[in-house]
Structures are given as structure tokens and as C-alpha cells.
Amino acid sequence: MIGRLRGILIHKAPPWLVVDVHGVGYELEAPMSTFYDLPELGREVFLFVHHAQKEDSVSLYGFLREGERRLFRDVQKVSGIGARIALAVLSGVSVEEFARLLHAGDVTALTRIPGIGKKTAERMLVELRDRAVDLAGGGPLAGAAGLPGDPLSEAIDALQALGYKPAEAERMARKAIAEGDEAAAIIRKALQSALR
Incomplete structure (x- = not known):
């Protein structure tokens, strides 16, 4: 099984790329996230590889990360x-x-x-x-739900615990939040707004 390849990038045309490893050209499919960061042709590249074998074919998929x-x-x-x-x-x-x-x-x-x-x-x-x-690599999930432990994410979690769907809880909390609000204030304002 092939787990990684290091060689010279000799062809790239999404979704295909070819890496020359000591005279053997490995053809791989790759996502656009990998294509965006590939080096120029003729440069060395290191790829993590997923090797898929079926009854009638072998496919290689390459990833930079x-x-x-x-x-x-x-x-x-x-x-x-x-x-x-x-x-x-x-x-x-x-x-x-x-x-x-x-x-x-x-x-x-x-x-x-x-x-x-x-x-x-x-x-x-x-x-x-x-x-x-x-x-996400074990790190905090920033974004829609905020950072774990911050007032916005605490409010969203609390609204979900009250039975609101995740997207609805997020919408309510984001609409209610003001600078400096604690989670309790966000929740109170979100619920008052929902009852109007």
C-alpha cells in the first residue's frame, strides 16, 4: 500500500497530477485544496496518499496535508x-x-x-x-458557534438545550448579542425576542 510520495511534479491538470519518483510516474487525483498549494512543475512535492484498490482498478489520491x-x-x-x-x-x-x-x-x-x-x-x-x-485537528472550533467558553457559544449551547435547533439558536443569539454581554444576558434577550 502506498502511504506517501516524494518526487518531482511533472503534470497538473485538475483533478489529475503526476509525480515522478525515480523514473516512475504516479498518477493521482487530488482535491482543489491541494491544487491551490502545489509547487511549479519540475519542483519537488511531498504528498500524503490514499491508495484505493477495487476488483478492476487501483486509484491513488494525493493530499498536501x-x-x-x-x-x-x-x-x-x-x-x-x-x-x-x-x-x-x-x-x-x-x-x-x-x-x-x-x-x-x-x-x-x-x-x-x-x-x-x-x-x-x-x-x-x-x-x-x-x-x-x-x-479540526483537536483545536477549538471557531466560527458559527464561537470559541468554546465564550459568551456567544455558551448562549447558543443553552438555547439548543432548551430545544432550539442549532441554526435557529445561533441566529437568535447573534441577533441578541451586544458588546460586553455575558451568556445569561444574551439568552434572556434572545428568549424575549422569540416571545414577541
Whole structure:
């Protein structure tokens, strides 16, 4: 099994690239996130590789970052998703952004990725949501839900605990927040606004 390649980049035309490793040209498919950061032709490149073998074919997929390869593999564990959609995910959003969307439960944003419909997005949320922090490299998930421990994210979490859907809780909290507000103030204003 091939896990990584280091060689000279001799061809790149999305989604394909070819790396010459001591006279052997390895043809790989790669997401646009990798293409954006590839060196010029004739320069050395180091790629993490996913080696997929089926009955009638062998495919290689190349990634500049280990996190991209991990996400590519994890997305394919969702029922009904194969390499094409996994590449589309990485071409449409960064690993960190995808993890943030999972964490926030943002089905609408996930459906904006080519090839992902509502049902597929919902399956992704159900099957991958628990892995969001791991996908983001174990760091805090900034973005829609704010940083863990800040007043906005505490308010969003509390509103979800009260039964509001993640997107609705976020919308309510963002509408209610004012500079310097503590979580309790945000929650109180959000609930008062919802009752009007």
C-alpha cells in the first residue's frame, strides 16, 4: 500500500497530477485544496496518499496535508458516499470549515458543496458530528458557534438545550448579542425576542 510520495511534479491538470519518483510516474487525483498549494512543475512535492484498490482498478489520491487525507477517508465512511463526493467536499471547503459546519449542524451550508443533497448532508451530520473536533485537528472550533467558553457559544449551547435547533439558536443569539454581554444576558434577550 502506498502511504506517501516524494518526487518531482511533472503534470497538473485538475483533478489529475503526476509525480515522478525515480523514473516512475504516479498518477493521482487530488482535491482543489491541494491544487491551490502545489509547487511549479519540475519542483519537488511531498504528498500524503490514499491508495484505493477495487476488483478492476487501483486509484491513488494525493493530499498536501494529513488532515485532508483523514477527512477524505472519514467522509467515505458515511453510507452512500464515495471518492467523488469526498473530493468535492475538500474542493468546496477547508477541513476546518467542514468541521465547523458539522459542529454547528449547518445542513444548508453543507448542501452548497457540489454533489451533496439534503439527505447526504443530514447523514454526514449524524455519522460525523462526533468527529468534528478530531477533524479540526483537536483545536477549538471557531466560527458559527464561537470559541468554546465564550459568551456567544455558551448562549447558543443553552438555547439548543432548551430545544432550539442549532441554526435557529445561533441566529437568535447573534441577533441578541451586544458588546460586553455575558451568556445569561444574551439568552434572556434572545428568549424575549422569540416571545414577541
